[in-house]
Amino acid sequence: MNDHIHRERGLEQALLLMQKAGLKRTKNREVLLELLTCEHGPFTIEEIQKKLKRDALDLVTVYRCMQAFEKASLVRRCDFGDGIARFEYQGDEAHHHHHVICIECRRTESLEGCELPKLESKVKRLGYSSVRHSLEFFGVCKHCSS
Amino acid sequence: MNDHIHRERGLEQALLLMQKAGLKRTKNREVLLELLTCEHGPFTIEEIQKKLKRDALDLVTVYRCMQAFEKASLVRRCDFGDGIARFEYQGDEAHHHHHVICIECRRTESLEGCELPKLESKVKRLGYSSVRHSLEFFGVCKHCSS
DNA sequence: ATATGTGCAAACGTTTTGCAACTTC
DNA sequence: GAAGTTGCAAAACGTTTGCACATAT
Numbered sequence: 556m557n558d559h560i561h562r563e564r565g566l567e568q569a570l571l572l573m574q575k576a577g578l579k580r581t582k583n584r585e586v587l588l589e590l591l592t593c594e595h596g597p598f599t600i601e602e603i604q605k606k607l608k609r610d611a612l613d614l615v616t617v618y619r620c621m622q623a624f625e626k627a628s629l630v631r632r633c634d635f636g637d638g639i640a641r642f643e644y645q646g647d648e649a650h651h652h653h654h655v656i657c658i659e660c661r662r663t664e665s666l667e668g669c670e671l672p673k674l675e676s677k678v679k680r681l682g683y684s685s686v687r688h689s690l691e692f693f694g695v696c697k698h699c700s701s
Numbered sequence: 702m703n704d705h706i707h708r709e710r711g712l713e714q715a716l717l718l719m720q721k722a723g724l725k726r727t728k729n730r731e732v733l734l735e736l737l738t739c740e741h742g743p744f745t746i747e748e749i750q751k752k753l754k755r756d757a758l759d760l761v762t763v764y765r766c767m768q769a770f771e772k773a774s775l776v777r778r779c780d781f782g783d784g785i786a787r788f789e790y791q792g793d794e795a796h797h798h799h800h801v802i803c804i805e806c807r808r809t810e811s812l813e814g815c816e817l818p819k820l821e822s823k824v825k826r827l828g829y830s831s832v833r834h835s836l837e838f839f840g841v842c843k844h845c846s847s
Numbered sequence: 848a849t850a851t852g853t854g855c856a857a858a859c860g861t862t863t864t865g866c867a868a869c870t871t872c
Numbered sequence: 873g874a875a876g877t878t879g880c881a882a883a884a885c886g887t888t889t890g891c892a893c894a895t896a897t
Contacts, residue, residue, distance in 0.1 A: 579871050579876060600861085613879050618862065620877095634782040636835065638886085639861070655824050664827065671817050674838070678801050681810065683840030689782065690836040692820070694829030725851060725896050746886080759854050764887065766852090784862085785886070 565592040568646065569629060576627035586610050587620050588629070588644075596663060597633040597641035597654070635691060637661070653689075657696035666692070711738040714792065715775060722773035732756050733766050734775070734790075742809060743779040743787035743800070781837060783807070799835075803842035812838070 569588045574580055586607055591598075598606070600617050621642050624630035633641040635656045653666045671690070678686050715734045720726055732753055737744075744752070746763050767788050770776035779787040781802045799812045817836070824832050 577876095581870070581877065583878075614861095615863085615880080616878060623877095632782075634780060636780045638784060653820070655827065655829060657829070658831070666820060666823065671836070674799070674812060674836075677812065678838045678840060681801065682843040682846075683801060683803070683838070684846050685804070686838060686840035688836060688838045690817070690820075690834060692824045692829070692832060692834045694824060694832035697828035700828075700830050723851095727852065727895070729853075761855080761888085762853060769852095 565646070569644070572629055573624070573627060576629070578623055578627060583610070583612055583616055584620055586612070587617070587624075591624075591630065591642070591644040595643070595665075597631075597635075597643040599639050599641050603642070633691075634689065635661070635663070636693070653691060655692040655694065655696075657699055658693045659695055659699040662696055662698070711792070715790070718775055719770070719773060722775070724769055724773060729756075729758055729762055730766055732758070733763070733770075737770075737776065737788070737790035741789070741811075743777075743781075743789040745785050745787050749788070779837075780835060781807070781809070782839070799837060801838040801840065801842075803845055804839045805841055805845040808842055808844070 566585075566589050569592050570580060570585065573584065573588065578584065587603070590603065590606055594606075600614065600621065603621075604612055604614055604617050621630060621632075621640075625632050625642070629645065630642045631645040633643055633654065635641060635654070654663045655666060656663050671688075675686060675688065678688075712731075712735050715738050716726060716731065719730065719734065724730065733749070736749065736752055740752075746760065746767065749767075750758055750760055750763050767776060767778075767786075771778050771788070775791065776788045777791040779789055779800065781787060781800070801810045801812055803809070817834070821832060821834065824834075
């Protein structure tokens with residue numbers, strides 16, 4: 556189906572971006588990028604490893620690949636304030652967005668849109684370069700408050 | 702001087718709030734609150750302990766007090782994405798604000814103002830309760846970019 | 848007198864590092 | 873064959889927990 560073809564495209568594109576960044580194409584990285592381009596959520600390192608249990612990647616390998624992917628801007632690191640890093644595929648269009656995190660069950664949703672250019676330019680006026688920001692919402696979701 | 706008197710006031714008020722929250726007034730907590738009401742920045746646990754070296758608080762004690770203070774809303778926990786918790790005094794007026802963090806030297810500045818009520822209400826419409834958000838800016842500061 | 852706070856040591860969970868073997872280009 | 877990647881074991885890091893002793897109300 557169309558959907559299936561899109562996924563293949565996404566993966567091929569990711570692999571291309573990866574090689575353009577000087578990273579070698581290995582089986583491990585193929586499997587990792589396949590997962591990340593197909594499933595959306597931000598995942599912890601452990602979640603990623605568990606989802607790939609058939610391929611039995613070492614945890615350390617997942618860590619190192621995520622670091623490499625992050626440096627290559629293939630992946631975005633999300634910090635939800637619980638001391639566990641999460642990663643999310645980030646194609647060529649940056650597609651900047653934020654998340655809502657339930658402080659009880661840690662379920663997450665994506666939030667489209669984000670209008671805070673004022674603060675951003677304030678920061679630049681303060682003399683900072685390479686400015687980026689992270690905005691996360693925390694709350695108790697429907698499932699947990701009932 | 703006036704400034705000095707203000708500080709005393711701040712500390713007395715903090716101690717009052719602390720006791721109102723059911724926490725006992727101990728020498729350790731006095732010293733901690735004195736530091737937190739006088740100096741502004743968000744501090745890591747280790748920074749706090751080092752600044753109080755004369756009083757030689759155990760690291761664990763600092764951890765536990767900060768937890769207690771956070772629960773009592775005396776202190777705000779800041780997560781700057783480097784896996785190290787930071788704490789900042791937060792008087793009775795919540796005085797909501799954000800920070801700019803230099804991604805090289807970790808120096809921080811406070812940012813007044815914050816207009817993102819739209820996203821906040823979007824989150825509430827999604828069914829979340831007790832919604833809070835954290836917004837942090839990251840960049841390379843003047844000192845580091847030269 | 849009771850509940851709360853403290854210091855020390857030891858554990859915890861996530862992440863990083865060292866190194867020898869292996870794979871990609 | 874040179875550079876980069878992997879798995880394993882071990883370390884590092886910030887943080888939390890258990891427990892006996894001390895202190896505040």
